[in-house]
Structure formats: structure tokens, C-alpha cells
Amino acid sequence: xxxxxxxxxxxxxxxxxxxxxxxxxxxxxxxxxxxxxxxxxxxxxxxxxxxxxxxxxxxxxxxxxxxxxxxxxxxxxxxxxxxxxxxxxxxxxxxxxxxxxxxxxxxxxxxxxxxxxxxxxxxxxxxxxxxxxxxxxxxxxxxxxxxxxxxxxxxxxxxxxxxxxxxxxxxxxxxxxxxxxxxxxxxxx
Numbered sequence: 132x133x134x135x136x137x138x139x140x141x142x143x144x145x146x147x148x149x150x151x152x153x154x155x156x157x158x159x160x161x162x163x164x165x166x167x168x169x170x171x172x173x174x175x176x177x178x179x180x181x182x183x184x185x186x187x188x189x190x191x192x193x194x195x196x197x198x199x200x201x202x203x204x205x206x207x208x209x210x211x212x213x214x215x216x217x218x219x220x221x222x223x224x225x226x227x228x229x230x231x232x233x234x235x236x237x238x239x240x241x242x243x244x245x246x247x248x249x250x251x252x253x254x255x256x257x258x259x260x261x262x263x264x265x266x267x268x269x270x271x272x273x274x275x276x277x278x279x280x281x282x283x284x285x286x287x288x289x290x291x292x293x294x295x296x297x298x299x300x301x302x303x304x305x306x307x308x309x310x311x312x313x314x315x316x317x318x319x320x
Contacts, residue, residue, distance in 0.1 A: 146175070146230065147175060149230060157229045158178070158179045159232065160231075161209035161213065162234035163183035165188060166192030168181075170199065181202065183205075209235035209246050210246055217250065217253060226255060228255045231256055233246050233259065233260045234261035234262065241271065244282075258294075260278070263279065264280075280296070
């Protein structure tokens with residue numbers, strides 16, 4: 132769990148290390164926005180499932196994803212998306228580890244606790260929480276409540292009481308510059 136995104140070279144490396152260590156084939160994202168993460172991780176995972184509650188953003192992401200065959204974008208709230216994903220996954224028994232990238236939020240709507248509730252008992256997963264409170268880095272706070280361990284600890288432990296926790300730190304980030312992105316260095320476009 133950390134404040135990581137596809138723009139962070141170290142975060143990307145860590146996702147790929149998780150993928151390799153736990154043989155993760157499936158990347159599940161909440162909060163598609165314009166599809167940047169989904170498109171990026173479609174190059175590194177066999178399948179990417181993502182949801183976006185905002186219909187216009189969902190359409191934009193779908194158009195950007197174009198013909199990429201291993202991305203599935205759904206226009207539904209993130210808790211509902213995760214409940215549906217869990218039902219389908221549990222109906223097809225598997226021991227595969229899933230990487231969940233939780234990044235759904237809009238002004239006034241912060242569904243992290245509902246997302247984690249939807250994942251309760253999903254033991255074989257890695258959960259990454261974007262916009263998590265890390266000293267020196269930006270993070271989310273709604274109505275005076277920070278997105279921090281105090282806020283999510285019990286919900287995370289309800290998913291899996293044996294989770295190991297990790298967070299990045301300001302000195303442990305290396306963000307792609309605008310020049311690198313425009314040049315296509317390390318990014319798929």
C-alpha cells in the first residue's frame with residue numbers, strides 16, 4: 132500500500148517486482164480517469180480490469196484504450212465493480228494473486244472503506260492505495276480525515292489479517308518528467 136502511480140519509476144519497478152514475486156497476471160484498478168494507468172499496465176499484465184464512475188471519463192478512457200485487447204473498462208462505482216469482480220473471481224476458483232490498485236475518488240466521494248469492504252476475505256491479493264498519506268508527498272484528505280493507516284487499518288485487516296504493509300517515502304520516488312513522457316521514455320505512448 133502506498134502513494135504510488137504509473138508516473139513514478141520506482142513505483143512501477145515495485146509493481147513489476149510484486150507481479151514477478153507473486154506471479155500476478157491480473158491488475159484491477161478503481162478510478163480509471165482517462166486510462167493512463169490501465170494503458171500503461173496493459174503492457175505488463177495479462178489482463179487489466181478497471182472502472183470509472185464518470186461516464187464521460189469512462190468513454191474517453193475506452194477511446195484511448197482503443198484496440199488494446201487485455202483492458203476491460205466498466206462504467207460503475209468502484210465498490211460495485213469490486214463486488215462484481217469478487218463474485219466472478221470466486222465463482223471461478225483460482226489461487227492466483229490479484230493486484231488491486233485503489234484510486235477512485237471525486238470531490239466529496241471517497242469510497243476507500245467501501246472498496247476494502249467489498250474485498251473482505253480476499254486473501255490472495257496485493258492492495259495498492261494511491262494518494263495515501265506519505266510525509267513530504269501529496270495525499271488525500273476529506274473533511275479533516277487523512278487517507279492514512281489510522282483510517283484504513285481495520286478495513287485492510289478485514290481483507291487479510293496477515294497483510295504486510297509497505298509505503299514509499301519522498302526520497303524513494305523518481306517521477307517521470309514531462310520531457311521524458313513526451314519522448315516516450317519508459318511510457319507506452
